[in-house]
Amino acid sequence: MTDQQNNSVEVPPQVNRLVALIAERNPTHAKHLDRVMPRIHADEYQHLETYLEYCLESGLELSYLADCYLLLVADAVNELAYFQREGNYRYSTFAEVADHVYFNKEYMDQYMYGLAISLIFWSSHMEIHRYFEETLPLDKTGKYLEIGPGHGRFLMSAMERSSFNAFVGIDISETSIAQTRAVLSHFNPSPDADLSLVVQDFHETELPAGSCDAVVMGEVLEHVEDPASFLSKIRELAAPEAHIFITTCVNAPQIDHIYLFRSLDEVRDLIESQGLAIVSEKAVPYEGKTLEQCAKHALPVNVAYVLKAV
């Protein structure tokens, strides 16, 4: 694969070098990038470029970052094979994944960097992030809570674009909070904002009931044994008229996915069982497939919801 040019957007230099490294090490995945890259917007490329420059300034190398991304791809492919054979995710309890993922700093670092890069190179992640930004209320004030900020991208977008005054991020992984903190400290998206990042089990938060004007939880439900309890807790913390945004996935195996949603209806039913109503939904099928094909062959679907408490 040579320099990737689409008709109207030039790929920035560090992104170009990263893509070349990825393509060299995984030619099959290069085909995927060929399909996806023409659809990436200029500002998305620029954001990744800035992120890569930040990583390089922090002492990381593009080679390492390419390997982080390819580790994510390889894990996804291996788990996909397991799922297609067995019809279930490999693991189903938090204990099975905790030690080798969340509390394994070396792995988590790689996982978070890989996920950050996948935000534009996996079209499902890209479309979900765009939907997050499209639906984020820009004039609403008050407290914004994010559960599981991970690589920090959603939280950064909220801090850059919204009018919320206070931002809280809660994550069970110390590595994840450290990365979020470092990225936000570097990019400083909202210098005057009140920001609090906490390593904590979300269920143990001392935030008062009804105190959050926005609650965001991206890609958490499939990582926990009891997703209903997370939705219930969100319902409890949401202020009246709060903006609630969650994302999850269906038939989407990954190294640390333990709760298997087999259909969009299953997700919808769970949401509505916990006192939340769906305001809007964005379902994104696997690259190159339709939702019908995904349902027929149990292929991955990523989905995002804007919710309200009822």
Add this chain to the structure above:
Amino acid sequence: MSDNIYSRLAPIFEEVFDEDDLEVTAELTANDVAEWDSLSHIRLIIAVEKEFGVKFRTTEVNNFRNVGELVEMLQAKTSA
């Protein structure tokens, strides 16, 4: 015997890649089929495993360069 393998592979390829007129030959590679990506590759392998009652190791799954080499592996596994 290999003719029989190719005739059994053809409907699998059609189903996995959603192409009715795909000619399954020994020279066929992933580069020749637009839909042949990581996901399709996995689905292809699993469908082949089920059809022929065999199991591929990870190294075998990732290392065959064309359909001809896949057929050679199948011949070895089904005659063993």
